[in-house]
Amino acid sequence: MAREKSAVKPTEAELSLLNILWQMGPATVRQIHEEVTETHKTGYTTVLKILQIMHEKSLVTRDETNRAHVYAAANSEMHTQSSLIKDLISKAFGGSTSKLVMRAIDESTSAEDINDIRQLLNSLEKET
Amino acid sequence: MAREKSAVKPTEAELSLLNILWQMGPATVRQIHEEVTETHKTGYTTVLKILQIMHEKSLVTRDETNRAHVYAAANSEMHTQSSLIKDLISKAFGGSTSKLVMRAIDESTSAEDINDIRQLLNSLEKET
DNA sequence: CAAGTTTTACGATTATATTCGTAACCACTT
DNA sequence: AAGTGGTTACGAATATAATCGTAAAACTTG
Numbered sequence: 001m002a003r004e005k006s007a008v009k010p011t012e013a014e015l016s017l018l019n020i021l022w023q024m025g026p027a028t029v030r031q032i033h034e035e036v037t038e039t040h041k042t043g044y045t046t047v048l049k050i051l052q053i054m055h056e057k058s059l060v061t062r063d064e065t066n067r068a069h070v071y072a073a074a075n076s077e078m079h080t081q082s083s084l085i086k087d088l089i090s091k092a093f094g095g096s097t098s099k100l101v102m103r104a105i106d107e108s109t110s111a112e113d114i115n116d117i118r119q120l121l122n123s124l125e126k127e128t
Numbered sequence: 129m130a131r132e133k134s135a136v137k138p139t140e141a142e143l144s145l146l147n148i149l150w151q152m153g154p155a156t157v158r159q160i161h162e163e164v165t166e167t168h169k170t171g172y173t174t175v176l177k178i179l180q181i182m183h184e185k186s187l188v189t190r191d192e193t194n195r196a197h198v199y200a201a202a203n204s205e206m207h208t209q210s211s212l213i214k215d216l217i218s219k220a221f222g223g224s225t226s227k228l229v230m231r232a233i234d235e236s237t238s239a240e241d242i243n244d245i246r247q248l249l250n251s252l253e254k255e256t
Numbered sequence: 257c258a259a260g261t262t263t264t265a266c267g268a269t270t271a272t273a274t275t276c277g278t279a280a281c282c283a284c285t286t
Numbered sequence: 287a288a289g290t291g292g293t294t295a296c297g298a299a300t301a302t303a304a305t306c307g308t309a310a311a312a313c314t315t316g
Binding site for chain 4: 257258259260261262263264265266267268269270271272273274275276277278279280281282283284285286
């Protein structure tokens with residue numbers, strides 16, 4: 001059995017590019033660079049290099065049909081978020097989801113957020 | 129104005145030592161090494177070095193009264209957990225706490241965890 | 257086609273993280 | 287005082303991450 005989906009954790013720089021890809025959809029290096037450089041000045045080839053590395057790690061797919069390759073996130077935002085949370089829960093919360101949630105919700109959490117969460121819980125209303 | 133409490137994010141190795149310190153309380157390198165090596169074989173001087181670096185970063189305090197220095201976590205587990213969550217929320221959840229919580233709670237979350245969270249929400253029952 | 261532009265490929269550099277070997281240092285024992 | 291064992295200090299080696307310069311390749315246009 002081959003290891004296809006080894007859980008690769010994106011680095012910070014990689015995650016920032018993934019955020020852009022999730023927002024924009026498939027994009028060229030130029031498009032991605034223009035977007036990322038809005039908030040964080042960085043060189044074009046830096047972005048290119050990181051995308052190439054992400055491709056090696058299978059964090060992104062690459063369409064080489066045209067000269068300007070088109071990159072796309074290999075995994076959904078949801079999927080990646082879930083794995084990042086699971087990672088944090090195991091490394092800093094002794095594996096307890098409720099501890100993480102309790103720590104996440106503090107005095108600064110907005111009323112809307114709290115209502116959103118309450119509705120989510122209601123939707124899980126099974127027995128017990 | 130000096131920067132005393134610059135938000136220093138512990139690395140993975142550092143976090144694993146902090147977990148031990150939170151669990152054991154102040155401890156010597158030897159005690160920490162014995163504990164960490166239970167689950168992850170590593171050299172004594174490796175642990176020592178990491179603790180020295182953490183001391184430079186002010187992640188731990190060091191009592192040099194006795195020959196075997198006694199290290200202690202500089203910040204509480206709660207405080208560190210909060211800052212790690214805030215970091216993740218900003219880097220992977222567009223700043224939305226509720227998105228993180230919703231992603232944290234999934235079908236695999238235990239009934240106990242869900243009840244814990246529900247009770248937490250109830251305790252926040254203000255107006256709104 | 258020649259010149260200029262855009263893009264990819266690749267390697268070098270720098271920074272940070274992790275690991276460990278060696279030596280110096282200190283305390284205790286004999 | 288010499289030896290023994292536990293401790294810290296320090297630097298080196300390795301690994302990973304992030305950045306960018308240079309050049310070759312691919313296309314565009316005059």
